[in-house]
Amino acid sequence: MSISLAILWHMHQPYYYDPLKNKFMLPWVRLHATKDYLDMVLILKKFPEVKVNFNIVPSLLKQLKEYENGATDIFFEYSIIPAEELNEEQRAFLVENFFLANWKTMIEPFPRYKELLEKRGKIYGDPVKLSKKFTAQELRDLQVLFNLVWMDPLHREADPFLRELQKKGTNFTEEEKRLLLEKHIEIVRQIIPAYKQMALSGQIEISVSPFYHPILPLIYDNYKAKECMPEAKLPQYQFKAPEDAEIQIKKAITYFEGIFGFKPQGMWPSEGSVSEEVIKLIADAGIKWIATDEEILSKSINENLRSADKLINPSILYQPYEFAGVKIFFRDRILSDLIGFVYSNWQPQRAVEDFLKRICDSTTSGIVSVILDGENAWEYYDNDGKDFLEKLYANLQKSKDIRTVTFSEYLQEKSYSNPLKRVFPGSWIGANFSIWIGHEEDNLSWDYLYKVRQDLVSHQKENPHKDLSQAWEELYISEGSDWNWWYGDEHYTETKDVFDEIYRHHLMSVYLNIGKEPPSFLHVPISKKMKxxxxxxxxxxxxxxxxxxxxxxxxxxxxxxxxxxxxxxxxxxxxxxxxxxxxxxxxxxxxxxxxxxxxxxxxxxxxxxxxxxxxxxxxxxxxxxxxxxxxxxxxxxxxxxxxxxxxxxxxxxxxxxxxxxxxxxxxxxxxxxxxxxxxxxxxxxxxxxxxxxxxxxxxxxxxxxxxxxx
Structure with a gap:
């Protein structure tokens, strides 16, 4: 009997569009599109007997479609400006932001890029003053190299123009830069058709998340956090919107079907966050299976699954469960995190051998679920993870002990699932919601959201026949998990203030769409610059x-x-x-x-x-x-x-x-x-x-x- 292995790559980006500035303020949809989304299926396609699951968030799909239709981001706009025509603010922006890439794996392999980074300094002062040290040619090289290193090595090897551009390495022309940026959009346009084709072939299954990636249990009732975080200080106001949670699920399914032509069978709840109430909503929407983290299972059945990093009884984890008619898979956290955070420092062959040995040593039957981000890990791997993935898929294709499956395929074969009497509320991070609620900044964000929603509900009651759909859309965007991901002390990004501003602008846009002036509190940043x-x-x-x-x-x-x-x-x-x-x-x-x-x-x-x-x-x-x-x-x-x-x-x-x-x-x-x-x-x-x-x-x-x- 062979072991079933279900790998799920989760593809997600928040909605970076700023409604007040009428543009995308961060480039990560476009740059992960050129570096990760297309090549993930192109690499898999070389191994037709290997089956993989992909989860794609609708807020990502929506942005890909908008790029297809001509949308750009501020990084794209500053890239296309001829270097000689850049003004002071634009030059400073390049010097400050165009080194946002993993220095070891993406900048240092390019001598010219490394030289420019050293000229700016890894720790630096006033970017306006610094930018005056850069010549027009150096800034043009910076524009090109930033956009080139975010092209996957697979594309740089296969495309003659990109191959020659990488070989040239420096002294780029405006024409070369223009052609490079055209390649970006060309790749974006190939992504959705490639996934659809692979899904129709049966080699992959595509699942979905709630539309704008909200933490659904907290949207349903943010005081739910008390169950898994009894000591947490919660927001002043209780945000409780079960109808919004339901809409985020149904909008996602409808949009997904419009894009791919078929309904999703599975759902990865945002950040693996679940509660009993939310699972019932998912069941009502017709979703057949969901997945979350092993620690949720441990707390749901009140049983330790591991002694240190070893599973005590693998059969408990390696089987599907059921609650409210929905099948639930629980990921192997250790195996998932090894790919996400550890194997990037190993030689690919050694990493693959270790991964497969751990699976074979831990069980002889059942389904092993490995679930992790499908885009963020690869920039820490040499060659953007291409060598590791090819060796992994090649070994899986010839393995006699392990067979790869999609989740729906496995459920068709194995009709029985173990019923759960209860589901512990929490996410795939610590089996709680502490990333998104409990910190002073997180709580203030929830209180902002509460006040804006209360005003929108009141306005809707006063104007029952008025079309407020766009105002509600702005509110749903504001319910996304990513804003609170960066609030608090848990995570840091160089663009934290940008996230804060986009979030508050969506809330302001709720008022602008109902013809009212945004309240003054929305002009006050939530993010504390000094922590x-x-x-x-x-x-x-x-x-x-x-x-x-x-x-x-x-x-x-x-x-x-x-x-x-x-x-x-x-x-x-x-x-x-x-x-x-x-x-x-x-x-x-x-x-x-x-x-x-x-x-x-x-x-x-x-x-x-x-x-x-x-x-x-x-x-x-x-x-x-x-x-x-x-x-x-x-x-x-x-x-x-x-x-x-x-x-x-x-x-x-x-x-x-x-x-x-x-x-x-x-x-x-x-x-x-x-x-x-x-x-x-x-x-x-x-x-x-x-x-x-x-x-x-x-x-x-x-x-x-x-x-x-x-």
Whole structure:
């Protein structure tokens, strides 16, 4: 008996259109279209006996159709402008945003692109000032290379024009750039027909998600979060809209059928988020199967499925279940996450062998469900994952122990499914909804949504015969999960403020579509530009280090707190810091800070380290290597920096150390200090600790040592 393996690649993008600016503000639909969506089926097509499942979110399909019909995004528009005609704002935009790609796998393999990144700097200051250093040819090369590296290697190998463009590598022309961007739209137009053809052939099954990718249990009732997050602080207002949840499901099915010509049999609920109420709505809509995470199953049957990473009884996980007439598959989290986060650092053959061995070692029957994002992992793989996927499919095609199936195919063969008495509410992340609710920013977002929906419902009641469909559409867009994905502390992206603005603009557009002025609160950003970064280690006692720029004793900084600067990075790439750790500590008189460089920096010329305290007072401490080993202290008064004092207890050698007396920086005991550190070279910002936000340090009372001991 062979093992059945169902792989599902989940394809999703939020709706990036800004209704107030009348354009797509982020390019990720187009760029993942050229890098991931088409090649995923083209690679699979080489292995006709391998069957795979794809889940495609309607908000992604809708945007693909809009690109087919002539829509563009601001990145596309700034790409097409002749380099000599770029204005100051556009040049700065390129320098700031056209390196949004994985540096290791997408930029460094292109010598010219790597050269331009080094010219800008991986950590950089004012993009307007920086952009003046770039020639028109360099900016044109940047325009081309950004759009070229987001073309999948499969396309760059198969297309003669793209192959020659990659070989050329630099000094591109405006005509070459125009042809490259035309290739982008050409590829976009091939995606939907390719998936439809593969689905009709039976090699793939396409499933769907709710239209704008909402967290349906929270749209149904956001206080549902209390069941899986009993300690969470929830929004002020209870958002409860079962009818919206139903509409998001039915709109998705209708739109899907209009695109592909057949109804979907399956649904991947957004982020695998389920509740009993939502599953009943899905059943009423005619969906036959859904899938979510193994931890939902574990909590639903109140049984541990694993001991460490090993399944205790594989047969419990590797079978379909049923609730309210809907079949439910639960993904193997370990196998899914290995592809998503681990195998990118392995040689493809070793990764594939490990993956298949784990399956064969864990079971001899049943269905193994492997479900993960189908686009985001590949930029971390060499060659965009092409080598790994080809080896995986080739091994699966010849395997005698494992056969690949679609979910619907498996259900036709195996009519029995294990009934579930209850379904624990949660998502595929921690079996809860903490990513989308509970944080101050998340809760404020829900309260914005609640107020806008209440106003729309009231207006609808007052105008029962008025067509408010466009206003409701804007509200449904606002119910998408992606806005709250970026609110809170869990995730960071360089474009977080753009997400915040698009979200609020959709809410504003609700009012504009009913002829009312948007309320003033919608003009207030939800996203806090500065966020607190938590330390890896908290201080455990007073410290008394000798400030000389060297580690002179093990115990000097033993009781200090510590931040791991290597773990702080962006969403698109891992930001590289000059420093590995930031230590901080105090005694009754002073605050101490220490930076550990990754490599010697004491011989850097024109280096300046600036410590900026933003609360409770605005203080700037500037250490300039040219300033005879002293640090200057400035206090801000009426938006002007006034020099106050200087500090002698500062040193840079193997490490950077500084003592900041509380009386000099005007800090009192038991106050909170919020600060960050910046490093400048030749007046340009080259590093920051932390990379985004600030660190908060609580200055303890005089008896801190005693309190810690007790």
């Amino acid at each position: 607190e970064i938590k330390p890896e280690v908290e201080p455990k006692g007073f410290i008394y280090p000798k400030i000389e720029g060297k580690i002179t004793g093990y115990f000097e900084w033993l009781e200090a707190g510590k931040f791991n600067l290597q773990r702080m990075g962006g969403s698109m790439h891992k930001t590289e810091s000059l420093f590995s750790y930031l230590y901080y500590g105090f005694n009754r008189q002073s605050l101490f800070l220490r930076l550990d460089p990754k490599f010697p920096i004491k011989d850097f010329k024109d280096l300046k380290i600036q410590i900026q305290i933003i609360e409770p007072v605005k203080v700037k401490i500037v250490f300039d290597l040219l300033d005879k080993g002293l640090a200057q202290v400035f206090i801000q008064e009426n938006e002007t920096w006034i020099r106050k004092d200087e500090i002698e207890t500062v040193a840079l050698d193997e490490i950077f150390e500084i003592e900041l007396p509380f009386d000099v920086i005007e800090i009192k005991q038991e106050e909170n200090i919020c600060l960050f550190i910046e490093v400048f070279k030749n007046s340009y910002l080259i590093d920051r600790a932390p990379i985004v936000g600030f660190i908060k340090i609580h200055i303890p009372p005089p008896d801190f040592d005693k309190l810690i001991w007790l």
